[in-house]
Amino acid sequence: MSPQVQISxxxxxxSNTSKPYTIYNITLRLPPxxxxxxxxxxxxxxxxxYTLCSQAGGAAPPALxxxxxxxxxxxxxxxxxxxxxKGLEAYLIAINESEDDRWRNTPAWRTFxxxxxxxxxxxxxxxxxxxxxxxxxxxxxxVVWLDHHGDLKKQIHDARQNLMRxxxxxxxxxxxxxxxxAKKCLVRAGxxxxxxxxxxxxxxxxxxxxxxxSLGEGELRRRRDLLSSxxxxxxxxxxxxxxxxxxxxxxxxxxxxxxxxxxxxxxxTNSHSRPASGRVLGKESDKTRALDNQGVLQLQKQMMKEQDxxxxxxxxxxxxxxxxxxxxxxxxxxQKDMLKLLEEDTDRHQGKMDVARKRIDKIx
Numbered sequence: 001m002s003p004q005v006q007i008s009x010x011x012x013x014x015s016n017t018s019k020p021y022t023i024y025n026i027t028l029r030l031p032p033x034x035x036x037x038x039x040x041x042x043x044x045x046x047x048x049x050y051t052l053c054s055q056a057g058g059a060a061p062p063a064l065x066x067x068x069x070x071x072x073x074x075x076x077x078x079x080x081x082x083x084x085x086k087g088l089e090a091y092l093i094a095i096n097e098s099e100d101d102r103w104r105n106t107p108a109w110r111t112f113x114x115x116x117x118x119x120x121x122x123x124x125x126x127x128x129x130x131x132x133x134x135x136x137x138x139x140x141x142x143v144v145w146l147d148h149h150g151d152l153k154k155q156i157h158d159a160r161q162n163l164m165r166x167x168x169x170x171x172x173x174x175x176x177x178x179x180x181x182a183k184k185c186l187v188r189a190g191x192x193x194x195x196x197x198x199x200x201x202x203x204x205x206x207x208x209x210x211x212x213x214s215l216g217e218g219e220l221r222r223r224r225d226l227l228s229s230x231x232x233x234x235x236x237x238x239x240x241x242x243x244x245x246x247x248x249x250x251x252x253x254x255x256x257x258x259x260x261x262x263x264x265x266x267x268x269t270n271s272h273s274r275p276a277s278g279r280v281l282g283k284e285s286d287k288t289r290a291l292d293n294q295g296v297l298q299l300q301k302q303m304m305k306e307q308d309x310x311x312x313x314x315x316x317x318x319x320x321x322x323x324x325x326x327x328x329x330x331x332x333x334x335q336k337d338m339l340k341l342l343e344e345d346t347d348r349h350q351g352k353m354d355v356a357r358k359r360i361d362k363i364x
Contacts, residue, residue: 006029007029007092011025012024012074021041021042026038040112042068055106061094063091065087139199144199145199145200145223156185159234163182182237186237186241193231218344221341243320243323
């Protein structure tokens with residue numbers, strides 16, 4: 001039976017301290033949820049090893065922990081760092097895949113990996129445990145970067161859905177609730193964009209230094225385009241939210257002015273309830289029949305004002321549609337560029353495969 005948690009140590013990095021030390025980035029994959037990263041140093045592994053032996057009744061784990069070196073430091077020897085990384089990864093994998101689960105059931109193992117008290121508990125509990133203390137760790141794994149980018153797209157999608165709900169809401173309370181939810185999604189998206197930007201810099205630096213997961217220039221460029229597209233999409237939604245908020249403020253002001261005008265019209269109608277004699281207006285409507293000349297003039301002004309307000313609302317709706325159209329056009333342009341890059345990469349790989357196929361034909 002395959003383990004529920006897949007463990008690997010894809011890369012390492014140096015700490016940003018006055019006395020640097022090596023940090024081992026432990027990647028935990030839990031299908032079908034997502035991927036998380038923990039950061040540990042060698043001394044953490046040493047403490048784990050002795051605690052596991054103590055809590056497992058003195059039995060040593062199925063793999064040996066890489067020994068400490070008194071003459072070579074990982075901060076100055078890339079070869080020694082890579083050798084220790086492989087040894088620590090094999091150590092964790094041996095415990096995780098061992099048929100004997102005595103070490104996996106110890107509190108020390110669960111604490112080291114930030115796992116819940118029972119690995120068979122609900123996936124939501126495991127998700128929370130994995131995403132808790134390690135949620136602020138920098139992104140150093142390409143797979144983790146893609147997972148976080150998927151979360152970013154979901155936040156932007158939720159923000160867009162909430163803005164659509166706000167535009168369709170018929171009550172002020174519904175509009176307010178949709179605006180609050182959209183704002184929360186956009187704030188989370190902004191935080192994720194900063195983390196992804198920093199993570200992309202980490203991946204770029206690790207590609208050119210020791211122990212890093214190599215990403216080609218084309219893949220780095222593709223991810224930069226994805227991040228730039230997400231930034232533009234988020235900024236467009238923020239501008240749209242601001243425009244909607246401004247429209248609501250204008251509508252509230254117009255409504256208050258309309259109420260005041262209606263009150264004045266009522267007062268004027270009461271004071272001139274008896275129309276003046278001698279007015280010949282021909283066939284009149286029910287609205288004008290009980291009004292004098294001043295009342296008819298006031299009614300015409302009110303109707304013209306209402307028409308002007310309707311035109312203003314229509315113009316704002318057209319402006320919103322224009323903004324959405326511009327954003328859709330920009331998104332299509334970005335997707336077009338991405339498809340072009342994908343086509344170029346496909347052609348390049350197809351060329352390499354053709355060369356390899358010719359070489360195979362020559363060998364055979």
